[in-house]
Amino acid sequence: xxxxxxxxxxxxxxxxxxxxxxxxxxxxxxxxxxxxxxxxxxxxxxxxxxxxxxxxxxxxxxxxxxxxxxxxxxxxxxxxxxxxxxxxxxxxxxxxxxxxxxxxxxxxxxxxxxxxxxxxxxxxxxxxxxxxxxxxxxxxxxxxxxxxxxxxxxxxxxxxxxxxxxxxxxxxxxxxxxxxxxxxxxxxxxxxxxxxxxxxxxxxxxxxxxxxxxxxxxxxxxxxxxxxxxxxxxxxxxxxxxxxxxxxxxxxxxxxxxxxxxxxxxxxxxxxxxxxxxxxxxxxxxxxxxxxxxxxxxxxxxxxxxx
Numbered sequence: 001x002x003x004x005x006x007x008x009x010x011x012x013x014x015x016x017x018x019x020x021x022x023x024x025x026x027x028x029x030x031x032x033x034x035x036x037x038x039x040x041x042x043x044x045x046x047x048x049x050x051x052x053x054x055x056x057x058x059x060x061x062x063x064x065x066x067x068x069x070x071x072x073x074x075x076x077x078x079x080x081x082x083x084x085x086x087x088x089x090x091x092x093x094x095x096x097x098x099x100x101x102x103x104x105x106x107x108x109x110x111x112x113x114x115x116x117x118x119x120x121x122x123x124x125x126x127x128x129x130x131x132x133x134x135x136x137x138x139x140x141x142x143x144x145x146x147x148x149x150x151x152x153x154x155x156x157x158x159x160x161x162x163x164x165x166x167x168x169x170x171x172x173x174x175x176x177x178x179x180x181x182x183x184x185x186x187x188x189x190x191x192x193x194x195x196x197x198x199x200x201x202x203x204x205x206x207x208x209x210x211x212x213x214x215x216x217x218x219x220x221x222x223x224x225x226x227x228x229x230x231x232x233x234x235x236x237x238x239x240x241x242x243x244x245x246x247x248x249x250x251x252x253x254x255x256x257x258x259x260x261x262x263x264x265x266x267x268x269x270x271x272x273x274x275x276x277x278x279x280x281x282x283x284x285x286x287x288x289x290x291x292x293x294x295x296x297x298x299x300x301x302x303x304x305x306x307x
Contacts, residue, residue, distance in 0.1 A: 028053045028062060035066045035101040047101050066101040070162060073112060077170065078120045080127040082135055089170040090127070092119055094150065100158030107157035115154065119164070122149045132171065139166050 029052050030036050036048040039061050048062070055062070073096065077089040094115060098104045108114050126142055127135055135142070143164050151161040171179070 022057050025057045026055045028055055033068045035068060036062045037064050037066065037101050037105050038062050044102060044106065064105050066098055066104060068098055070095055070097045073115060075116050075119060077168065078123060080124050082127055082132045083129060084131045086132045086171060086175060088135070090123060091167045092123065093165045093167050094119060094161060095163040097160045097162060098158065099160050103156070103158035111157060111159065118150060118153055122146050136169060142166060
């Protein structure tokens with residue numbers, strides 16, 4: 001049993017399929033941060049940005065889709081010889097971005113390989129002018145110099161080199177051991193210096209403490225001596241003031257001859273109580289009284305002058 005097929009339906013189906021195929025070929029959707037380079041009959045035609053685009057079938061052909069995002073190229077270690085003839089291994093990381101897809105496609109063949117070779121040659125030229133110690137301590141300088149050189153060299157290809165980083169610097173094993181010994185010796189030297197400085201500061205502090213202690217003891221003794229002297233002076237002033245007051249009171253009382261004779265006898269009594277081995281007593285007690293009267297008369301003008 002055969003089913004009859006309408007030739008008109010078959011023709012419609014074929015036309016629809018052809019239209020779908022042509023539509024799928026001619027319509028191109030470009031994603032965000034991407035670009036498509038289109039050739040027309042083997043020559044550059046245009047660059048498609050993000051969005052929907054229509055191509056002429058068979059005549060227009062997209063040859064490459066370019067990502068406009070920043071990319072990272074991690075290159076393997078490269079042997080480099082320093083100025084002091086030490087071979088070291090350095091691997092680099094390059095951050096770059098494509099700014100013009102047309103120049104990137106038509107400017108250089110295998111751009112990533114070109115960047116890697118350019119990075120290796122630039123690194124050898126820079127490290128060749130530096131010694132090993134300078135290489136280990138000048139990463140920022142090397143990074144900046146390499147970025148400037150690579151950015152200038154890749155500018156015709158419209159590749160923007162944003163950053164270059166030296167990932168690892170690996171000296172030979174014997175150099176690493178020597179560096180470790182040097183670092184260990186340097187740490188021991190610093191430790192010895194710190195210990196010596198600590199002992200020095202400790203000795204200085206002890207000496208300063210003893211000095212302050214001596215100064216404080218001397219000042220305390222000085223103040224005590226001054227206070228003692230002032231106390232003695234004040235005591236003498238009080239004693240002399242009391243004696244002056246006593247004399248003043250005696251003069252004001254106008255003592256009689258009998259009182260003076262009595263006081264003379266008391267004076268003789270005190271003299272007799274002394275340590276002297278000889279004692280001279282006036283032959284006439286009357287003379288002693290007369291001496292006392294003379295002394296009393298001599299003291300009166302002094303008392304009047306004081307008043």
